[in-house]
Structure formats: C-alpha cells, structure tokens
Amino acid sequence: MMICRHLLLFMLLLFPAIAAAADAAVPSARTAQVLLLLSYEPVFPAADNIVSTMRRELNNNPHNDITLHVEYMDLDLQAGDAYLHAYAQLLRAKQQQGERYDLVVAAGDGALKLLVTAGREVLGQVPVVFLGVNDSQLIRNAQNLGGFTGIYDALPVYEFMALMRYLYPGFEQLHVINDGLPRSGQRLLQLQQAADSLKQKLVVHSLATLSWQQLADELAGLDGEPLLLLSAYQDVEKAIKPLHKSNRFLSAHSGSPLWSLSPSGIGDGLLGGVVTDLQLSTERAAAMALRILDGENPDRIIIDWHPEILTLVDAEQAISMGFEADDFPQKTIFMNQPPGFWQSYRNLFLLLLSVTVFFTSIGLFIWSEIRRRKFSDQQLDERTELIKNILDSIPDIIFYKDRNGVYVFCNKQFVNLMGKNPVGYTDFDVFDQETAEFFRAKDKEAVARKHMNVNEEWVHSVDGSVMLLETQKTPIYDKRGRCIGVFGLSRDITELKKAQQNLEHIAHHDVLTGLPNRLSLNKKLEYALNMARRGGELLAVIFLDLDRFKDINDTIGHDIGDLLLKDVAHRLHNNVRDSDICARLGGDEFVVILSRIDDEERIQEKCDRLLQVISRPYSLQGHLLSVFASAGISIYPQHGNSVDELIRNADAALHKAKELGRNRSCYYQRELTDSIHSRMSLEQDLRSALEQHSFTLYYQPQFRVGDSIPKRVEALLRWPHPVRGLISPHDFIPLAETSGMIVELGYWVLRSACQQFLFWRQQGLKLEKISVNVSPIQINSSFASTVADILQHLDFDPRWLELEVTESLMMSGTTEVSQQISELRAMGVDFAIDDFGTGYSSLSKIKSMPVTVLKIDQSFVRDINDDINDYEIARAIVLMAKSLGLIVVAEGVETKEQEGTLHRLGCEWVQGYYYAMPMDGEEFYQRYCTEAVQPD
Structure with a gap:
C-alpha cells in the first residue's frame, strides 16, 4: 500500500503536464497550422528570439486559432543541395504522416532555398513568408514562383562603414574575422563590394586557413584599427567554438575591440555593431502571415526591402575601452548601462518585501493547509482515477x-x-x-x-x-x-x-544511381589528397558530362533518361579500382578520382577507356541508344592543392572539351578560367548596377516623313560601367536574361520610360507613343498584371505605350504568351515586331498576330538603294502592312537617299542617325520642346 500511495502522489505531480499534453493532442477543427522553418540550430541565439516573437504575435491574433510547428535546420556545416534534398524528404515523410500546413514561415537563406527548390513539390501551393534572408537573388527567384512574400534582411555594410569612419577617423584598413563557412560567404562578398565602392582596404583573418591560436596571435598585434567579427565558428583544424565561447575567446585575445553585424554576442564579449532589428522583422513577418491567413493573396503583399537598422553598443565594455557616450552617434542604443538608484538599492528593498511576504505566506499557508486536508482524501481518489484514464489514452x-x-x-x-x-x-x-x-x-x-x-x-x-x-x-x-x-x-x-538510417544514406549518396554524392565526394577526395601528399603521388580528377543528354530526355522521356544514367554509373563504377572514387554530382555530371598514380600517361589512358565504355550502345526498354561524353582533367599538384580547386579546374577543362566538339577530353589550363572569371565579374557588376540603379535610358525619336517634330519615341537602355566604360546591350542583355535579372531590369526600364514620357507631355511636348523593348523571358504569368499595376500607379494612359517584341516570340504560339499579350491589348497597349524580316515568320501569318507596328530591320534599309533584294523585301513589307492596316517604321535611316526611297515605297515613319542620334531625356526635351509648343 505504501508503494501504491507513492505512485499516486507521483501521478498527481504529473497531472498538470499530462493534462496540457492531452489538450494539445486534440486540435480544434478550425485551427490554422503554421510551420516555422529555421535555418539555424536551436542553440543559435537568434533562433529562440524568432520562435518566441513569432509565437507571441500569432497568439495575439483574435480572429484565428493558430498552431505553430517549429523545425530547425543545421546549415553551419551542411549547406549543400544533398542536405536540402534530404531535409525535403523528411518534410515529405511528415506530410505523409498527416501533417498539413496552411502557411510556412522561412527564417534564413537556407530555409528559403529549401522552399524555393523543393517547397512546391513537398508542401504544394502553401503560401510562404520569409525573414532573415539577405540573398536578394534568392528572393527574386521565390517572387517569380508566386506565393512568396516577406522581409529582406539587408546586411548593413554601408551603415557599418559609416560608424567606423565616425569612431575611427582616417583609419587605413578594416580587419575582418571570417571562418569561410557557406553561410558567411555571402556576407563577406557584400562587405567586399561595399569596401571596394568606398575605396576602403579590407584585411581578412580567415579561420579557413588559421587555427584559433594563430588567429589570436594575429589579433593581439592590432591596436587602434577597427575589427569586425563576421563569423567565427570553426577553424582550419575543424575545431568548433560555440558563439558565446568564440566571442569571449576573441575579445580576450584581441588588441582592438570587436564589432559585429549581428546582435548575437553584443554585451557578451563584443563592443557593439550595426544590426538589423530582428525582433521587428519577425513582428512584421508575423503580421504578413496573419494577413494571408485572413485570406489575402500573398502576391499582393509587397516584399519589405528596407529593414530597420540599429546601432547597439555595450556601455559597460565601451567605458572599459575608453569610449564615452558622446563618442557615438545620437541614436545609439546602449546595453548594460551602469546601475541607477533603483538597481543599487533594489536588493535591499526586495529583501524587506520578501520578509514581509514570507511571514504573511506562513500565516496563509497554515490557514489553507487546515482547509485543504479536509478534502485531500476525496480529491486524491478523483485525481487518481482521472490520471489513470489519461495514462490509458x-x-x-x-x-x-x-x-x-x-x-x-x-x-x-x-x-x-x-x-x-x-x-x-x-x-x-x-x-x-x-x-x-x-x-x-x-x-x-x-x-x-x-x-x-x-x-x-x-x-x-x-x-x-x-x-x-x-x-x-x-x-x-x-x-x-x-x-x-x-x-x-x-x-x-x-x-x-x-527513416533516420535512410536519411543518413541519402545525405551521402545519389538517390538515382547509388553513387557517392557531392558531400561524400568532398570528404573522400579530401582524404585521398592527404594520402597523395604523404606519399608524394599524383592524383587526377576526371569531370565527365554526357553530350546532348537533354535531347534524350526531350525526345524519349525522363524515365529512359534515368535508366541511362543508372547504366552509365554502373559502367563507370565497374571500370575503376577499389582505391579510386566514382561519384555523381547531379544531372548528367560524374566525377572519377584516380589515386596512387605514378605516371601521367596512365591518366589519359584511363580517361579514354572511360569515354569508350560510355560510348557503347545501350538497350533500354526497346530503345537502342548511343551516347557520348566529354571529360575535363585536373591533376594534383599541377592544377590545384584543394578539393574545390581541383574540381573547379576539371569543370573548366570539361567546358573547353565541349567547345572543341564534344566526345573528347581536355586537360586544364590557366587561361580556361580567365573567361569564366570575366563573365562572373560582369554578372556581379550587373547585379550591383541593378541594385544601385546605375543604368540610364536614351531616347531615339521617330518621325513621320517630312515632319521636323517627332510624334513617337523609342526608349533604349544603356549601361555606363565605371571601369569598362559604356557596355553594349548585346553584351549585358543576354547575361541579364540567363541570370534572371532581366525581369526586374525590364520593369525598371518600363517605369522610368513612362515617367519621362509623362514629364515631356506635362511640359508641352505632345508625343503620341513611347516604345519599350521587352525580352521574351519577361513575359510570364504575372507580366500583364505587373504592367497594369505600373501604368495605374503612374496614371499612364495605356494607349500611349507600345511594347516591342521579337518576331520569334510572336511566332511561338504558346498559351501563356498569347494570354498575356491579349490582356494588355484589351487595355489599349500596342505591340510592335522589332527587326521584322530577320526571323522566320511567314508574311501570311502576320495578319493573325496581335500587332499594330512592323519595324523594318536596318540591315534591309542600309543597302536599299544598292541591293535589289533588300529593296524588294522592304517594298513587300510596306505593301503587306498597308493591306493589313499596320504602321511601318524603318530603322537605321542614315542618308537622304534612303529616306526618299522609303517615302516612294509608302513608308510613312522613319528613325535613324539621319534625323537624330539617341539622346538622354533632358537633351531630348531641350531639342524638341521649344519647337513643339504652339500657342492655343
């Protein structure tokens, strides 16, 4: 009986927690399910702040009952595609077990990347609100998918530079501590871009090449120069220090105070920094989530690109470092302020209050104990029965x-x-x-x-x-x-x-072929490199890629393509030694590592053997296929000393092999990466120019033959690069299209051109049309609605706008393009075919195209008086356009003779250097406004 009584008392102690768990286990039928997906570990300081703030804001909502589910990711050391794919599989497993979400909140770049790459496949069309994301391109990719909105976490690098110049006037260089992990790479790149634009020198102390002690020795020599802690989690020897230990270690060994771009650690070793207000961003994201749960379309909620910026300083440490409050800007927020009167005497007051409460409590306890004992036996029986029923459930x-x-x-x-x-x-x-x-x-x-x-x-x-x-x-x-x-x-x-064992296998192996994936390859190749260094041996990286594999998928199907990849992987695996490594990076890309090599000729022989094995015919479900491959080769130590360098150089050699005609191999050479670096540099500059609005618009007038005042004008995009000079649109427009930046750039051009057109009309220059070029990549499912929003916001009459598209786009006949053009035509927007005659259109099909203007390409105008073929083509275009009631504009008119010939053919509209070269908006206004304004 004594044991049973102890057991019952133990159950009574468990009753509140069990009852709460039982209540939580039965959700209301009307409860909204929200998933909070964080890129960080639970011990990361920002994680607890985000979770608590989001839970508080969602629970304060009076309209909906909301259940918040929290999932943590660990992207410090596992930021690869394989990990994201494995995590997506884990979310899919939970979905199959019955978990459903009405909305997902993504915190951090990694969480958003998971949802952008695999979110629709795993979670369906669930709306997403993000915060803490500082990758602007990732946000734009999410925006293109639809159903995404949130808060952009801009890294306040320029504000930080301003604070350092305020506190350290005339300092020569900014020291930066970095560990080279994936999550810090984007931050270092933004910091470097800001430093370059401000002509400020950076000195990076990287734990990717230093141990903790070596870093401490370098920092000890600093004195009077600003020191920024960007990231310090793991050193070159893979030794890890948690955030609070890392901050204190660096603060104790540094000769200069430490500054930060994150609030974590300020007040616990770090002097201060310029940071985004994470709590406010979380509150704003929660507000967006509530609006979506109330039925608002997430695509109508504008992304917040301007987070609040705070300057935080640890007052106690600032005093110890010789700073005073007046040394900092006015809006600085100080932490750990010296105690005031209340803090000094609070303990004494609380002691007196505690004594009073203690004696009062004793009296109340004695009185309540007497009453409680009268009902204890009855309550014990009732609770025992209730607990037994709960435990059974x-x-x-x-x-x-x-x-x-x-x-x-x-x-x-x-x-x-x-x-x-x-x-x-x-x-x-x-x-x-x-x-x-x-x-x-x-x-x-x-x-x-x-x-x-x-x-x-x-x-x-x-x-x-x-x-x-x-x-x-x-x-x-x-x-x-x-x-x-x-x-x-x-x-x-x-x-x-x-599931855990399967997830572990998936994290290190390719799902389709069973070969090691990129994560496993990096580990195995690192080990092989170490062995090669010790033994003084050669090591070769062969990067293989199937030639025209996409054609097989498009013509026969992806199922046959997958079977082909399995067979290729099987052949490669069976034709390498046990000491070698065979891995699949993704798609149709494979990597073979040859170790323990003492002669370079064996590398070429083995590579040729692998290409020959791949080229043998395949019999797959009744299809007899032949496929070839190209290979790039890099050798340790001639072509690199690290995993990334060897794979990157082998990839560059592979691209060269494909350029030379495919079905061959090529060794890496230094010049192969120069062109790649140039393109990457130009793409980075293009992205910076887009964010900083460094582009400009020029305008070329269009005249009716015989008029001196233009009635129409075409907007032309120009990029004045600060180093390379004026870059041709033929160079940067294809780059903008392949990188996806053309969508945002195109809308900027449209908005700016329409604003300039409205200004001219307000000043008396009564133009009839402004023509803007549109890339085929811009025309997606939201193109018409976005153009309509821009025109409505500017109060711009759609009949004034003409969009120039390519001949091939009009001939594509895709449903999405036709639908978007039809919606804009219904609003009154006109369409013109640019460079008409250079494509593959049949003239008889023009009558079915929703266009009002044909522009004769300048290649036909240039020799119209010398080449009978160009003359006849121009004449046919004009006659056909007149029969269909279309306007014809001749481009590239440079001489009076060309104008006369076009006029005789019946072409009424012309543009070209004979009339005016492209000019900026102010010059256009000064040239034509005085002549155009006529008295009433």
Missing part, C-alpha cells in the same frame, strides 16, 4: 516497477502490445530470458546513475512482430532518499529509425 507504453522488479502499474497500451497484464509479475514472467535480463540490467543502470536513463530495446509484440522501443527509465525515491522503484516510458521508434 496515451499511445506510448507507461509502467512502474518496484525496487524488486515487480510491475506495480501499466497503462492499456502495454497490455495491448504485449498481450498480457504484467502487474504483480516481473520481466522474467512476461518476456524471454535474454530480454528480461537486458531490462533488469537497464533498471539497475538507471538506479546506479540516479537520473533518467534512455536506451533502445528490441521486443516481440503480441502479433509476433519485432519492434524497437526507445525507453526512458527514471528512478523514483521516497522522502528519505531511498529508491523505491523505476518509472518507465517506451515509444515505438521502429519506422523512425528506418
């Missing part, structure tokens, strides 16, 4: 054994799974000898440790199946500290264990 196994191993209590789940009520029996009466001895040993282990012990146990259920239980065993003590029994809770984790 829990799907996990719950039991209690006394110190002799005899079962005193178990819930119904124990009886249902084991087929026997164990109360009054021991493990030896319920299970087989081996299992019972294992259970008894774990009981003794928990008692010996004097705290909860967790172990995994394989048992046979009543139906004969084998299941894996995760069991928590906790010793129970009486008031004298004597152990009176063991309380246990067991959960079936058989399927979860299988």
Whole structure:
C-alpha cells in the first residue's frame, strides 16, 4: 500500500503536464497550422528570439486559432543541395504522416532555398513568408514562383562603414574575422563590394586557413584599427567554438575591440555593431502571415526591402575601452548601462518585501493547509482515477516497477502490445530470458546513475512482430532518499529509425544511381589528397558530362533518361579500382578520382577507356541508344592543392572539351578560367548596377516623313560601367536574361520610360507613343498584371505605350504568351515586331498576330538603294502592312537617299542617325520642346 500511495502522489505531480499534453493532442477543427522553418540550430541565439516573437504575435491574433510547428535546420556545416534534398524528404515523410500546413514561415537563406527548390513539390501551393534572408537573388527567384512574400534582411555594410569612419577617423584598413563557412560567404562578398565602392582596404583573418591560436596571435598585434567579427565558428583544424565561447575567446585575445553585424554576442564579449532589428522583422513577418491567413493573396503583399537598422553598443565594455557616450552617434542604443538608484538599492528593498511576504505566506499557508486536508482524501481518489484514464489514452507504453522488479502499474497500451497484464509479475514472467535480463540490467543502470536513463530495446509484440522501443527509465525515491522503484516510458521508434538510417544514406549518396554524392565526394577526395601528399603521388580528377543528354530526355522521356544514367554509373563504377572514387554530382555530371598514380600517361589512358565504355550502345526498354561524353582533367599538384580547386579546374577543362566538339577530353589550363572569371565579374557588376540603379535610358525619336517634330519615341537602355566604360546591350542583355535579372531590369526600364514620357507631355511636348523593348523571358504569368499595376500607379494612359517584341516570340504560339499579350491589348497597349524580316515568320501569318507596328530591320534599309533584294523585301513589307492596316517604321535611316526611297515605297515613319542620334531625356526635351509648343 505504501508503494501504491507513492505512485499516486507521483501521478498527481504529473497531472498538470499530462493534462496540457492531452489538450494539445486534440486540435480544434478550425485551427490554422503554421510551420516555422529555421535555418539555424536551436542553440543559435537568434533562433529562440524568432520562435518566441513569432509565437507571441500569432497568439495575439483574435480572429484565428493558430498552431505553430517549429523545425530547425543545421546549415553551419551542411549547406549543400544533398542536405536540402534530404531535409525535403523528411518534410515529405511528415506530410505523409498527416501533417498539413496552411502557411510556412522561412527564417534564413537556407530555409528559403529549401522552399524555393523543393517547397512546391513537398508542401504544394502553401503560401510562404520569409525573414532573415539577405540573398536578394534568392528572393527574386521565390517572387517569380508566386506565393512568396516577406522581409529582406539587408546586411548593413554601408551603415557599418559609416560608424567606423565616425569612431575611427582616417583609419587605413578594416580587419575582418571570417571562418569561410557557406553561410558567411555571402556576407563577406557584400562587405567586399561595399569596401571596394568606398575605396576602403579590407584585411581578412580567415579561420579557413588559421587555427584559433594563430588567429589570436594575429589579433593581439592590432591596436587602434577597427575589427569586425563576421563569423567565427570553426577553424582550419575543424575545431568548433560555440558563439558565446568564440566571442569571449576573441575579445580576450584581441588588441582592438570587436564589432559585429549581428546582435548575437553584443554585451557578451563584443563592443557593439550595426544590426538589423530582428525582433521587428519577425513582428512584421508575423503580421504578413496573419494577413494571408485572413485570406489575402500573398502576391499582393509587397516584399519589405528596407529593414530597420540599429546601432547597439555595450556601455559597460565601451567605458572599459575608453569610449564615452558622446563618442557615438545620437541614436545609439546602449546595453548594460551602469546601475541607477533603483538597481543599487533594489536588493535591499526586495529583501524587506520578501520578509514581509514570507511571514504573511506562513500565516496563509497554515490557514489553507487546515482547509485543504479536509478534502485531500476525496480529491486524491478523483485525481487518481482521472490520471489513470489519461495514462490509458496515451499511445506510448507507461509502467512502474518496484525496487524488486515487480510491475506495480501499466497503462492499456502495454497490455495491448504485449498481450498480457504484467502487474504483480516481473520481466522474467512476461518476456524471454535474454530480454528480461537486458531490462533488469537497464533498471539497475538507471538506479546506479540516479537520473533518467534512455536506451533502445528490441521486443516481440503480441502479433509476433519485432519492434524497437526507445525507453526512458527514471528512478523514483521516497522522502528519505531511498529508491523505491523505476518509472518507465517506451515509444515505438521502429519506422523512425528506418527513416533516420535512410536519411543518413541519402545525405551521402545519389538517390538515382547509388553513387557517392557531392558531400561524400568532398570528404573522400579530401582524404585521398592527404594520402597523395604523404606519399608524394599524383592524383587526377576526371569531370565527365554526357553530350546532348537533354535531347534524350526531350525526345524519349525522363524515365529512359534515368535508366541511362543508372547504366552509365554502373559502367563507370565497374571500370575503376577499389582505391579510386566514382561519384555523381547531379544531372548528367560524374566525377572519377584516380589515386596512387605514378605516371601521367596512365591518366589519359584511363580517361579514354572511360569515354569508350560510355560510348557503347545501350538497350533500354526497346530503345537502342548511343551516347557520348566529354571529360575535363585536373591533376594534383599541377592544377590545384584543394578539393574545390581541383574540381573547379576539371569543370573548366570539361567546358573547353565541349567547345572543341564534344566526345573528347581536355586537360586544364590557366587561361580556361580567365573567361569564366570575366563573365562572373560582369554578372556581379550587373547585379550591383541593378541594385544601385546605375543604368540610364536614351531616347531615339521617330518621325513621320517630312515632319521636323517627332510624334513617337523609342526608349533604349544603356549601361555606363565605371571601369569598362559604356557596355553594349548585346553584351549585358543576354547575361541579364540567363541570370534572371532581366525581369526586374525590364520593369525598371518600363517605369522610368513612362515617367519621362509623362514629364515631356506635362511640359508641352505632345508625343503620341513611347516604345519599350521587352525580352521574351519577361513575359510570364504575372507580366500583364505587373504592367497594369505600373501604368495605374503612374496614371499612364495605356494607349500611349507600345511594347516591342521579337518576331520569334510572336511566332511561338504558346498559351501563356498569347494570354498575356491579349490582356494588355484589351487595355489599349500596342505591340510592335522589332527587326521584322530577320526571323522566320511567314508574311501570311502576320495578319493573325496581335500587332499594330512592323519595324523594318536596318540591315534591309542600309543597302536599299544598292541591293535589289533588300529593296524588294522592304517594298513587300510596306505593301503587306498597308493591306493589313499596320504602321511601318524603318530603322537605321542614315542618308537622304534612303529616306526618299522609303517615302516612294509608302513608308510613312522613319528613325535613324539621319534625323537624330539617341539622346538622354533632358537633351531630348531641350531639342524638341521649344519647337513643339504652339500657342492655343
């Protein structure tokens, strides 16, 4: 009876938590389900702030009952595509188990990248709100998908530079601590771009090449120069220091105070910094989430590109470093301020208050104890019955054994799974000898440790199946500290264990072929490099790519393409040694690592052998296929000393092999990467120019033949590069199209051109049309609505706008393009075919195209008086256009003779250098406004 009474008291203590868990287990039918997906570990300081703020803001909503689910990712060391794919599979498994979400909140670049790359496939069309994302291109990619909105976490690098110049006038260089991990790469790039634009020198102390002690030795010599902590998590020897230990270590060894671009660590080793207001960003994101849950379309909620910026300073550390409050800008927020009167005497006041409360509480306790005891027995019986019913409703196994191993209590789940009520029996009466001895040993282990012990146990259920239980065993003590029994809770984790093992395999292997993936390749190649260094041997990286594999997928199907990839992987794996490495990077890209090589000729022989093996015919589901491959080769140590360098150089050699005609191999050479670096540099400059609005518009007038004042004008985009000079649109427009920046750039051109056109008309220059070029990539499902929004915002009459498109776009006949053009035509927007005659259009098909203007390409105008073919083409275009009621504009008119010939053919509109060269908006206004303004 004494044991039972102790058990009942223990159950009473568990009652509030169990009741709360039971309430949480039965969600309301009207409860909205929200997933908060964080890129960080739970111990990351920002994670707790985001979770608590988001939960508070969502719970304060009076209209909806909301359940917040929180998932943490670990992207410090695992930021690759394989990890994201594996995590997506884990989310899919949870979806299959019944979890459904009405909205997803993504915190950090990694979480948003997961949702952009695999979110629709895993979660469907669930709307997404993001915060803490500082990759602007990733946000634009998400915006193009639709259903995404949120807060852009701009890295305040320029504000930080301004603070440093305020505190350190005339300093020569800014020292930066970085660890080279993936999450810090984007920050370092933005910081470097800001420093370059301000002509400020950066000195990077990188843990990617230094140990913690080596970094401390370098920092000890700093004195009076600003020092920025960008990221310090892991050094070159893979030694990891958590955030608080890292901050204190660096602060203790640095000769200069540490500054930061993140609030984490300020007040705990870091002097201060310029940071975004993470709590405010979270509150704004929560507000966006509530608007979406109330039914608002997420695409109508504008992305917040301007987060709040704060300047935080640890006042206590600032004083110790010799700073005063007046040394900082006016809006600086100080932490750890020196205590005031209340802080100084608070403890004394609280002591007096505590004494008063203590004696008052004693009196109240005695009075309440007398009343409580009158009803304790009745309440104990009622609660015991209630707790028993609750424990029986829990799907996990719950039991209690006394110190002799005899079962005193178990819930119904124990009886249902084991087929026997164990109360009054021991493990030896319920299970087989081996299992019972294992259970008894774990009981003794928990008692010996004097705290909860967790172990995994394989048992046979009543139906004969084998299941894996995760069991928590906790010793129970009486008031004298004597152990009176063991309380246990067991959960079936058989399927979860299988999922974890599968996830571990997926994280290191390609799902389709079973070969090692990129993550596993990097580890294996790093080990092989170390062995090659020790043995003084050569090591070769062969980067292979199937030639025209896309044609197979497009013509025969992706199923056959997948079978082909499996066969290629099988052939490669069977034709390398056990000491070599064969991996798939993705798509149709494979990498073979040849180790223990003493002669370079063997590398070429092996590569030729692999290409020959791949080229043998394949028989796949009735299809006889032949496929070839190209290969790029890099060799250690001639072509690199690191994993990334060798793979990157082999990839560059592969591209050269494809340029030379495919089905061949090519060794890496230095000049192969020069063109790639130039293109990457131009793309970075293009992105910076887009963000800083460094482009400009020029305007070329269009005249009716015989007029001196233009009635129409065409907007032309120009890019004046600060170093390379004026860059031709033929160079940067294709780059903008391939990188996806053309969409945002195109809308900027449209908005700016329309604003300039409105200004001219307000000043008296009564132009009829402004023509703007449109890239085919711009015309997506939201193109018409976005153009309509721009025109409505500017109060711009759609009849004034003419959009120039290519001949091939009009001939494409795709449903999406036709629908977008039809919507804009219904509004009054006209369309023109640019460079007409250079494409593949049939003249008879022009009548079915929704266009009002044909522009004769300047290649026909240039020799119209010398080449009979150009003359006849121009004449045919004019006659055909007149018969269809279309306007014809001749481009590139440079002489009076060309104008006369076009006029005789019936072409009424012309443009070209004969009339005016392209000019900026102010010059256009000064040239034509005075002549155009006529008195009423």
